[in-house]
Amino acid sequence: MNASPRADEDFRHRLDFAAEATEATLAGLLATQRLPDEIARPSRLLEAMRYASLGGGKRLRPFLVIETARLLGVEGTGVLRVASALEMIHCYSLVHDDLPAMDDDDLRRGRPTCHKAFDEATAILAGDGLLTYAFDVVADAATHEDPTLRADLVLALARASGLGGMVGGQALDLAAEIAARPLSQAEILEMQAMKTGALLRFAVDAGAMLGRASPQQSSALTAYGKALGAAFQIADDILDAEGDTVALGKRAGKDAARGKATLVSLLGLEAARKRCDQLVEEATQALDKTGLKPATQTLEQAARFVAARRN
Amino acid sequence: MNASPRADEDFRHRLDFAAEATEATLAGLLATQRLPDEIARPSRLLEAMRYASLGGGKRLRPFLVIETARLLGVEGTGVLRVASALEMIHCYSLVHDDLPAMDDDDLRRGRPTCHKAFDEATAILAGDGLLTYAFDVVADAATHEDPTLRADLVLALARASGLGGMVGGQALDLAAEIAARPLSQAEILEMQAMKTGALLRFAVDAGAMLGRASPQQSSALTAYGKALGAAFQIADDILDAEGDTVALGKRAGKDAARGKATLVSLLGLEAARKRCDQLVEEATQALDKTGLKPATQTLEQAARFVAARRN
Numbered sequence: 001m002n003a004s005p006r007a008d009e010d011f012r013h014r015l016d017f018a019a020e021a022t023e024a025t026l027a028g029l030l031a032t033q034r035l036p037d038e039i040a041r042p043s044r045l046l047e048a049m050r051y052a053s054l055g056g057g058k059r060l061r062p063f064l065v066i067e068t069a070r071l072l073g074v075e076g077t078g079v080l081r082v083a084s085a086l087e088m089i090h091c092y093s094l095v096h097d098d099l100p101a102m103d104d105d106d107l108r109r110g111r112p113t114c115h116k117a118f119d120e121a122t123a124i125l126a127g128d129g130l131l132t133y134a135f136d137v138v139a140d141a142a143t144h145e146d147p148t149l150r151a152d153l154v155l156a157l158a159r160a161s162g163l164g165g166m167v168g169g170q171a172l173d174l175a176a177e178i179a180a181r182p183l184s185q186a187e188i189l190e191m192q193a194m195k196t197g198a199l200l201r202f203a204v205d206a207g208a209m210l211g212r213a214s215p216q217q218s219s220a221l222t223a224y225g226k227a228l229g230a231a232f233q234i235a236d237d238i239l240d241a242e243g244d245t246v247a248l249g250k251r252a253g254k255d256a257a258r259g260k261a262t263l264v265s266l267l268g269l270e271a272a273r274k275r276c277d278q279l280v281e282e283a284t285q286a287l288d289k290t291g292l293k294p295a296t297q298t299l300e301q302a303a304r305f306v307a308a309r310r311n
Numbered sequence: 312m313n314a315s316p317r318a319d320e321d322f323r324h325r326l327d328f329a330a331e332a333t334e335a336t337l338a339g340l341l342a343t344q345r346l347p348d349e350i351a352r353p354s355r356l357l358e359a360m361r362y363a364s365l366g367g368g369k370r371l372r373p374f375l376v377i378e379t380a381r382l383l384g385v386e387g388t389g390v391l392r393v394a395s396a397l398e399m400i401h402c403y404s405l406v407h408d409d410l411p412a413m414d415d416d417d418l419r420r421g422r423p424t425c426h427k428a429f430d431e432a433t434a435i436l437a438g439d440g441l442l443t444y445a446f447d448v449v450a451d452a453a454t455h456e457d458p459t460l461r462a463d464l465v466l467a468l469a470r471a472s473g474l475g476g477m478v479g480g481q482a483l484d485l486a487a488e489i490a491a492r493p494l495s496q497a498e499i500l501e502m503q504a505m506k507t508g509a510l511l512r513f514a515v516d517a518g519a520m521l522g523r524a525s526p527q528q529s530s531a532l533t534a535y536g537k538a539l540g541a542a543f544q545i546a547d548d549i550l551d552a553e554g555d556t557v558a559l560g561k562r563a564g565k566d567a568a569r570g571k572a573t574l575v576s577l578l579g580l581e582a583a584r585k586r587c588d589q590l591v592e593e594a595t596q597a598l599d600k601t602g603l604k605p606a607t608q609t610l611e612q613a614a615r616f617v618a619a620r621r622n
Contacts, residue, residue, distance in 0.1 A: 037619045041474060044489075045482035049474070056367035096439060101410075101431035120412035121485050124435070128407060129478045131439065135446045136469035139462045148458040154465050158447035163352060163360070167440045174432050178355075 012299040018063035018083070025084040027139060028054050048118045048126035049133075053091040056109040061203040064228075067298050068221060071290070081143045082153060082206050085134040089161050091198060092130035095123050097170065124289070131161075144210070153206060160202035169195025180259045182261035185197020189230075189263075196236070197229035204228070214292075220289035224299065227286060231279035231307045234272055237262040239309075241269065276307045322612040329374035329394070330592070336395040340448060359429045359437035360444075364402040367420040371617070372397045372514040378609050379518020379532060382601070392454045393464060393517050396445040401510060403441035408433050410482070453534050456520070464517060471513035480506025491573035500541075500574075505531075507547070508540035508621050515539070524601075531600035535610065538597060542590035542618045545583055548573040551619075552580065587618045 019198040030040070030050050062083035069079045098105040098113040106116050115123035136154050137143065159165055172191040176183045183191060204225030208218050241264045247256060264272045283303035341354070343362050365393035371395035380390045407426040409416040410431060417427050448454065449464050470476055483502040487494045494502060515536030519529050552575045575583045596616035598607040 040484060042423075042479045042482040044486050045474065045479060057557065072614060092439075096435055099412075099435065101435060119489070122482070123512060124407055124412060125478055125482050125485070128438075128442065129474045129482075131442055132469050132473035135465055139450075139465035139469060147462045151452075151458040151465070154446055154450035154462070158443050158450060162443035162447060163356065163440045167436055168353045168356060171433070171436050171440075173351040174436070175353060175355050178430070293394040307547060 007297055007301065010153050011134055012300055014298050015058075015063060015305075018066045019059040021080050022059045022062040022084055022087055023054060025080040026087065029081075029084060029133070030054070039069050043167065044118070044122060044130060045125055046113055048122045049129050052095045052114045052123075052126055053088055053130060056111070057087070057091075058309075059083075059087060060232075060302075061090055061199055062304065064200065064203035064225070064299075065207045065210070067302065069211040070206050070207075071292055071295055071299065072208070072211025072213055072217070074211040077142070078144045079207070079210050080135050082210060083203075085137040086157065086199065086203055086206065088130040088134040088137070089157065092134075093161075093166055094308070095127040095130070095169070098161055099123060102174075104241060106151075146194075150207060153209060156202055156205060156209070159229070160198040165194055165202075167195070167197035169198065177260065185263070186259075186267070188261060189262070192233040193229065196233050199224065200232060201225040202227035204259075214222040217290045217292070220286050223286035223289075224283050224303070227279045227283035228306055231276050231283065231303060234276040234279070235266045235307050235309060238272055241265075261304075262279075280304055280307045318440070318608055318612065322609055325378060325609050326369075326374060326616075327544075329377045330368075330370040332377070332391055332399055333370045333373040333395055334365065336391040337398065339393075340395060340444070341365070355429070355433060356436055356440060359433045360440050361427055362428055362573065363406045363425045363437055364399055364441060365420070368398070368402075370394075370398060370622075371543075371613075372401055372510055375514035375536070375610075375613065376518045376521070378613065379515050380522040380612065381518075382603055383519070383524055383528070383607055385522040388453070389455045390518075390521050392451075393521060394514075396448040396509065397468065397517065399441040399445040399513055400450070400477075402479055403438040403445075403474075406438040406441070406479070410434060412427025412476050413485075422457045460520060464520060467513055467516060470497065471509040476505055476509035476513075477507075480504070480509065488571065493576075495572075496574070496577050499572060499577070503544040504537075504540065507544050508537065511537040511540035511543060525585065526609070528603070530547050531597050534597035534600075535594050535614070538590045538594035539614050539617055542614060545574055545587040545590070546618050546620060547581055548575045549580065549587070552576075589616045591615055 019306070027050075030046065030053065032046060057126060062260055065083040065086060069075065094108060095114045099115055105113050107113065110116070113123075114126055116237050117128070134157065135154055138157060139150055141147075141150075143153075161167065169191050172187070172208075173195060176187075176191075190253075201222065204221050205218075210222045210299075234257055235265055240262070263275070269273065280303045284300050287293070287299055290296060338361075341357065341364065343354070343357060343361075366407045373380055376384075376394040376397060377390055380386065405419060406425045408414050409419055409565075410426055416424050418424065422428070424434075425437055429437070445468065446465055449468060452458075453460070453463050472478065480502050483498070484506060487498075487502075512533065515532050516529075519532045524532060540544075551573070574586070578586065595611050598604070598610055601607060
């Protein structure tokens, strides 16, 4: 079932709102002036951190935090701070991923990558700085009055980002490359669930935590986040296989060029598209179990958007 | 006033205890088997994280956490977890610092650096993994039953490690190198207070937080940590100026070779030594204000140890 033109317009409006609110929150957190807390801010490092996190990106992860919390009736500064902290983690991972020793990319979001615009050492430190600052922002009392919630959010964010999540997934991807051994389908699914899926799942889970979801709502939203994350990754593989560099704002065809196995290379384009559609359906069905229809419409649209995106 | 032979023996015993307890805690946290929480652990990444954090180092920062908490009557698992998380941050910073794009060092603690033993990409990810895991460990309920304390520790650790602390100090150091402009004495002091001082201060502050220090004790201990941190850095500059590579277990004479200004190059060896002695005296006087003498003896010894160390 497709959305009405009106629902589609609403969705675009919500996407824009999330992007603008995240940009403004990040800009405030990474302000160039010395803050009241008297923390010195080395200008070149801060400039690199701003370059890496401001002025670009779909802000999909912040959008999911914001819309999941809003589904449960919660909006405001705390939600935006958690959304922005998550985006810092996403941006740091791109900076480190683009380094010569990693993917060695020169282009990101249509601009020179951080180590090209600055230098490698500054890019390494900017990534470290963004990663560290994310936990500062979440743990700060300005994010939420309840310290248990703050500690829980820090723990969930660290797990989604670390050894058992994003960083671990990158390492699995890298290990396959070093061993020059294409991964099996099951291994690709596990690697992707860690590398990209974990942060997307955290986005939805964080929104549920901030919105004080009931246990039933939580598990429905976790299932939604899982399906959406898997759909996102297949769409990414499809885009890499058939996308062009200009539309993507980053180099296309990387996986094939490296002989890396993806779901597209294993299943073929047609079957990959079908699997992606199934995952969107799964995501939608999971939302039905929150008992919050029709307010779930924006998140439903998000699953379709993720699967159909062109960059 | 020098310590008695007996006090000296006690101090060595406490140092050994901290090193062994930290090693055991880190080994447990970085165990190679899949943990009950079902987190997948990519083996090569985990191996690199273990390589970078196990089997070496004086464990000075954990020692300061442990002894400060013990001064206030608190010992046990929670203290060891915070001490180990702090050591993870210290170890990640060494891994990233040693990278070719940064200090380009081949030797650390008498062994090949992480990117030499593994590869650059794995070293970058291992650093990211250790940094992220540190916040996981602190935020976990296994560290302390009080969520406010856990959130406060996360916040303090993030601030000590990030833009306004360690990473910021590294960036200031780097910026001076890129600009090929030796820093002034005031700039060196600020850079060092951030680059090395912030984590040492956090070690003492974390011990005070875990030990539920009174406001007066807290501010006395913070003053102690500040003086000890400054003494540590001067001793480091002295060691770099006159040390030899074998005793240090890392390359000596790096600063002079790069024409970098240090307190030793600005003040001369004699005046630097004198300043170091003054700082030890300041640290001791700060401890007197905790009202906990003579139990403060181990921390007093620590300040002398830091100033007099030979590696």
